Amino acid sequence: MINILVADDDQHILDLVSLYMENIGLRVFKAKDGKEALTIVETKCINLAVIDIMMPNLDGYELCKEIRTYYEIPVIMVTAKSQTQDKIKGFEQGVDDYIVKPFDPMELVMRVKAVLRRYRIQTSRKLTIDNIELDSNTMELIINKEERLLLPMKEFELLFKLASYPNQIYTRTQLIEQIWGHDYEGDERTVDVHIKRIREKLRPLTSKVQIKTIRGLGYRLEVEED
Incomplete structure (x- = not known):
């Protein structure tokens, strides 16, 4: 089964995204801040990460930089920041895709599936x-x-x-x-x-x-x- 990390300090978003990811057959590991997310990446076999930018302890940019330094894990950023410079900064840190809040959960599902296909990671359903x-x-x-x-x-x-x-x-x-x-x-x-x-x-x-x-x-x- 594919393991996915969902990191967001908003409990509603965390639960909503997790529900939709589980509905397509993914195993979800939740994190409420950047440090907890990094611990999960270090201790679990994570195949893809969906992370928010504005998180306590370690923000999404720093978390993505850590992931990119040590792991080959695709990253999708979910954030309220829609300015072009914020997106550019995210892509410079190595994110694979970027979605802005508020978003349609099904759009996020499609983006996750597209990134998994790009990395040739197959879901099992x-x-x-x-x-x-x-x-x-x-x-x-x-x-x-x-x-x-x-x-x-x-x-x-x-x-x-x-x-x-x-x-x-x-x-x-x-x-x-x-x-x-x-x-x-x-x-x-x-x-x-x-x-x-x-x-x-x-x-x-x-x-x-x-x-x-x-x-x-x-x-x-x-x-x-x-």
């Missing part, structure tokens, strides 16, 4: 939709706990994304950014092609799981109730 289990370790669909079907990486990631939030509509642009990345140079038809392939593979496996096209918006996955 499984989902079940109807009679199909999605195993993110192997990128396989396990049908009725017996038959296995291996999907190409992007098809699996796209299906896993939609299945993680049934009935939620995702635009093509959102799916491109979250699955292919912000720097993808192709067009949105790529999503349509992959959705078509996924539908063809799901059709003989289950009649209760469908990916619906929402005209003018995008796609959502629906699971028919018994």
Whole structure:
């Protein structure tokens, strides 16, 4: 399992970020100040750190500098400071990404996943939709706990994304950014092609799981109730 450090002196933010990180299958270690965070980094096998700048004892800049000196751990800064010079200072200390409060927790989730992909750190999660289990370790669909079907990486990631939030509509642009990345140079038809392939593979496996096209918006996955 991937271990993530969340450091913030605001208990509400600390609990909120931790909840969303746990919901995507990460093990969270919490710290209320910079020194406590550094102790966790020194004693635990941390894969990624989400840290606030304005913390007591050791601020986020100093903490990031310590991490960068001794460890190869990606760092995302979460802060109320939005001025360009503050961001520049953060990047000069070696942060991998920067998000400004107030923020949408799901945006932070996407940024965490993007940084993990960049560092080739894989999350370990499984989902079940109807009679199909999605195993993110192997990128396989396990049908009725017996038959296995291996999907190409992007098809699996796209299906896993939609299945993680049934009935939620995702635009093509959102799916491109979250699955292919912000720097993808192709067009949105790529999503349509992959959705078509996924539908063809799901059709003989289950009649209760469908990916619906929402005209003018995008796609959502629906699971028919018994």
